[in-house]
Amino acid sequence: MKKLVLIGYMGAGKSTVGQALAKRMQVLFWDLDAYIEEKQKRSISEIFAQDGEESFRQLETKYLKELLEREEDGVLSAGGGLPLRKENRELLKKAGYTVYLLVSKETVLERLKEDGSRPLLQVADREARIEEMLRIRHPIYLEAANISIVTDGRTIEEIVEEILGNSYFGKNS
Numbered sequence: 001m002k003k004l005v006l007i008g009y010m011g012a013g014k015s016t017v018g019q020a021l022a023k024r025m026q027v028l029f030w031d032l033d034a035y036i037e038e039k040q041k042r043s044i045s046e047i048f049a050q051d052g053e054e055s056f057r058q059l060e061t062k063y064l065k066e067l068l069e070r071e072e073d074g075v076l077s078a079g080g081g082l083p084l085r086k087e088n089r090e091l092l093k094k095a096g097y098t099v100y101l102l103v104s105k106e107t108v109l110e111r112l113k114e115d116g117s118r119p120l121l122q123v124a125d126r127e128a129r130i131e132e133m134l135r136i137r138h139p140i141y142l143e144a145a146n147i148s149i150v151t152d153g154r155t156i157e158e159i160v161e162e163i164l165g166n167s168y169f170g171k172n173s
Ligand code: S3P
Pocket: 008, 009, 010, 011, 014, 033, 044, 078, 079, 080, 081, 082, 117, 118, 119, 120
C-alpha cells in the first residue's frame, strides 16, 4: 500500500475515520482540506469567497498531486468534491486504494447542523441541496472507489475494522 484515500460526501466522517485508520496502520495521515488551508494560509471558506470554486478545485488537484507524490505510505482524506474531476479520479486510481464512505442525507443534516464551514451548504434549503448533490455524486464516488462502506449508525472502530478486513485491501497492502 502506498496511499489509502477516503472519499465521500461532506459529513461522511472521512477525517475522523482517516485519523483512526492511519493510527491503526501506523502510517501518516493527511487531511487534504487542512493541508490546503495550511499551504494557502486561509480557510476553505475564504478561498471560495475570494477566488471562487474553480480556483479552489485547481488548488485541490495541485495539493492532491503533491501528497500522492510523497514517498511515505499514508492515509489521505479528500474533500467531498475531489472525485468530481476526471483528472483527480485518474490520480486516485494510480495512487493505491480508494474507499468510499457512504452517508445518508439524514446523517449529513444531523452531523453538519451547526456547521458553517462548508460554503456549498450555505443555502436556504440545505436538505434539497444535499439530496441533489448526493444524487449526482453517488455514482461518481462509486466509480472512483475500490470499495464502498456504509457509515450510518456505525462507530469509527467498526468502519476501520471493515476497511482493514477487506480482502482486496489485504492483497494490495
Ligand atoms: C466540498 C467538501 C469540503 C471542502 C469544500 C468543498 C465539496 O470537504 O473540500 O467545502 O465539494 O463537497 P469535506 O468533504 O471534508 O467537508
